[in-house]
Amino acid sequence: MAQEAGMFTVPKTIGSVLCCKCGILMQPNAANMCAKCLLSEVDITEGLQKHVVIIHCPECESYLQPPRTWIKTQLESKELLTFCIKRLKNLNKVHLVHAEFIWTEPHSKRIKVKLRVQKEVLNGAVLEQAYTVEYVVQDQMCESCTRVQANPDQWVAAVQLRQHVSHRRTFFYLEQLIIKHDEARNAIRIKQMDQGIDFFFVNRSHAGKFVDFVGEVAPIRKRNDKQLVSHDQKSNNYNYKYTFSVEICPICREDLICLPPKVAASQGNLGPLVICTKVTNSLALLDPFTLRHCFLNAEQYWRVPFKALLSSRQLVEYIVLDIETVSSEVVVGGSKYVVADAQIARVSDFGKNDIIFNVRTHLGHLLNPGDYALGYDLYGANSNDIELDRYKGLVVPEVILIKKSYEEKRQRKRNKPRSWKLKSLNMEIDNSTRGRDNEEKMDSEYEQFKRDLEENPELRFNISLYRNKEYQPSEMASDIDGDDFPSIRIEELLADLELSDEEMEDGSTRE
C-alpha cells in the first residue's frame, strides 16, 4: 500500500531465529517453534474419530445413513467420500482442507480416508496436519432388498386405469404422455388389460403421484381401497396392499354428444348436439352451428355422466360439392372456425345416386369444393339414445361434419415410412384374452392415432417425437406434389440418442 502512495519503503528480509525447543534455524512464526516441535507439542487431531463403522447392503451396493436412508454409491466415488466425511463427528472443530481415499483391497471390508485438517493453536499459529480414518464396512441387507428377496414382484400399490369405450386411442395418447414425463419410472410392472392398463408400484406414494398425474391430463373419477396383508402384533405395524381404481371419462375427441337437458341448461342452453373438440383434464364442447363452446371439468361431468352419441368409429366420408360461408372467422378456444353452408354427398352415394345434403358446418375455413370430409351420418343412423328422446321437437341435422379427410392423398403415400417414430412403454400383454383379430384392430387403431398426430399440432404439443433413422428423405423430394396432407416438419423431431440406459433429449431447445 505504501508503494502505491509513492513512498520509499525499505525492503524487509525476514531474518531467522532459533526454534525455541530444538534450536534449529527457522523463519519466525507465531509460535516461534519449528513445525516438528509444534506437531510434537500439539496434536490437533486429538478428539477426532479415527475408527468408524459403516453399514453396507451387498445386494444394492448402498450404504446406510441412519436412521433410514440408503445411499447408493460406488467404491472410491465422490458420493462415498462425502458420505464418509459426513459420518465423522466433531469435524466442525477443525477446518477440513483436503480428503482422499487410500487404496484398500476391495474385499478387505475396510475403507481408508486421508484427511488434512487445519486448526489454530497457541498464539495464532495455524497448524495443518494429515491423519487417516479407517472405516470398517459391515454387511446388512437394506429393507427393500429384504422385501424383494422374500417375495419378488410383490407389489404394494396398484393403479387400474379404465375407460369404457371400444377403442384404445386415449391409452395410446396417455402412453406417450407418460413416457414424456417419465411418470412410470417407479412402476415395477405394467400390464395391458381389456379396456385399460394396470400399473403396479412398490410404494403407495408413487401410486398416488401417478394417479394425480393422470388426473391432470384426463378427466377421471377415482377411488382407492386397501387390503390387510400382514400385521405385526408386537410393534403394531400393518402391511397393506393399496388399489386405486381410476376411470377415465368415456368422451373422446371428435365424439358427437347429445347433452342431457340438465347439462345443456347449466351451460346456458347449449344446443343439445355438441362435438367434443379437446380433452385434457376438462372437456371442451363446441356447438357446430352456433359456434358456442363450453368446458366441463371432471367433477361437472361425473355429476351427470353422459355417453357419446356417435364416436369416431362411425365417421363416414363425404365429398364437398359446394360451400358458401355464412359468418366470418371466429376464434373459439384457440382454433378458428367459419360457419358455412355446404352441399355434400356421401362418397358411397357419389356417382351412384343423387342424394345430396345441404348442411350447416363449422369447417368453412378448411373446406373447398372437391374436398373430402368426415362426418356423422345422422340421416342414416339409428340412435338408441335416451337423451335424444328427451328432447321433444328437436330438429336433428342430417349430417354433422367433423374434419377434413386426407384419405385420397394418403393412399398415394401409403407405403412410405414416416420420418418420425414414437416410443412405447414396456407393457405386458395378457395373451389369453387376445385373438388374431384384436391384434389387427390394435394395429389399425395405432395407425389412426399416428395420423391424428400428423394432422393436429396441438395434440403433438405434449409428446416427444423421435427421428426415424430408417427414413430416407431423398425419396420424398422426388415426389413433386403440391401442398398435400399435413406432415410433421423435421424441426419438431428429437434426435434419438443411442444410449442404452438413459434417453437424453437434446432437442428440447428446438421446440
Add this chain to the structure above:
Amino acid sequence: MATRLQFENNCEVGVFSKLTNAYCLVAIGGSESFYSTFEAELADVIPVVKTSIGGTRIIGRLCAGNKNGLLLPHTTTDQELQHLRNSLPDSVVVQRIEERLSALGNCIVCNDHVALTHPDLDRETEEMIADILGVEVFRQTVAGNILVGSYCAFSNRGGLVHPHTSIEDLDELSTLLQVPLVAGSVNRGSEVIGAGLTVNDWTAFCGSDTTATELSVIESVFKLREAQPSALVDEMRKSLIDTYV
C-alpha cells in the same frame, strides 16, 4: 549466568522486577522466593530493593533506569519516592516525571549509554532522559511495534529483540545501540522479550518456561557465560593496553 524463576507462578519476571548495573528493584509478592532468588545472586554486589510503584506490583513496566538514574511515573506516591531515594545509592538520581505515557518501562529501554524510546514521547521527557540517565536518546520502533520496552531488552554487552524483526531493522538498531543484537524469543516462544526477561551486564533472569535453546541464545548474546563482576575489570584492562612494543 542466566537464572530461571517465577513470580507467583507467572513467568513474566520482567514485569515484576527491574535490574540495572547499580541496583535491583523487586515487587512485593506473597512468598519470599522471588526476592530470595535475587538476593542469592546479587546480595553482595548491588542493593536489592522491594518496592511498589503507584500501589501496583508491575514495577518493571512502570519505571526505567540505568546506573546513573531512575525515572518514575507520575503515579508514584511520595512514600514510594522517599523509600526509593533512601534505599538506592546516592550516585543514582531518582526522579518522578510528568509524562502522559506513564508505563515508562514499556516506552523506554536503555543501557548505560544509549536509550530507545516510544516515538510519541514528549520532548521534555526526552531531555530529562538524556539529562538524568546520561544517555543518547533515539526514537525507534522494534519490528513495527512502538512499545520498544516490551519487545526488546539490552545491556551494555548485547541485546535481544522481537523474533519477527527483519535483518535491515536489526542492522539499523545495532548501529544505533552499538551492541550486537539477535532476534529471538523467551518463555517458550513468547515474543514479549521485555516482559519475560530482565538483564544487566553480568546476569539475567528469565521466566521458568524458557527453553534451553532460548537460554543458550540469551547467554551467548549477553555474554553471560564467563561474566563475573571481577571479569569485567580484567576485560577492560586488556582493552586499555594498545600495543606491546
